[in-house]
Amino acid sequence: MSVLAACSSLFLAAFLAATILPLPSEAGLAALLASGTASAALLVAVATAGNVLGSAVNWLLGRLAARLRDRPWFPVDPARFARAEAWFRRWGVWSLLLAWVPVVGDPLTLAAGALGVRWWPFLALVTIGKAARYALVAAGTAALA
Numbered sequence: 001m002s003v004l005a006a007c008s009s010l011f012l013a014a015f016l017a018a019t020i021l022p023l024p025s026e027a028g029l030a031a032l033l034a035s036g037t038a039s040a041a042l043l044v045a046v047a048t049a050g051n052v053l054g055s056a057v058n059w060l061l062g063r064l065a066a067r068l069r070d071r072p073w074f075p076v077d078p079a080r081f082a083r084a085e086a087w088f089r090r091w092g093v094w095s096l097l098l099a100w101v102p103v104v105g106d107p108l109t110l111a112a113g114a115l116g117v118r119w120w121p122f123l124a125l126v127t128i129g130k131a132a133r134y135a136l137v138a139a140g141t142a143a144l145a
């Protein structure tokens with residue numbers, strides 16, 4: 001597999017993993033690292049970029065959702081939306097460092113958008129958390145190799 005094909009497939013998997021699709025981007029990263037297709041730094045950067053971009057889409061959807069939540073067709077009932085808001089307000093913007101956590105991370109990024117978290121703090125915290133996760137995957141893969 002060429003470096004371009006490897007990076008493209010990893011980027012897409014990481015992007016989709018940050019949306020509502022439960023894809024294992026970490027497994028893809030580990031497999032590419034083990035194959036020696038590209039450097040660990042490049043693969044970690046590509047996976048991070050794809051995953052952060054997916055979270056940015058969630059943030060944007062959250063911004064849109066906040067404007068539409070009073071509509072009768074809105075998919076989340078007001079009580080659930082209020083619970084999500086309360087949880088995010090309790091833990092604050094720093095909870096975005098956990099945007100990489102399965103099941104929890106995607107709703108966090110949506111809530112951040114819905115609650116009007118500013119773009120640059122969102123981007124910084126999500127990038128730090130996701131980059132750290134992929135760096136740990138790379139280190140673990142190297143240790144096993």
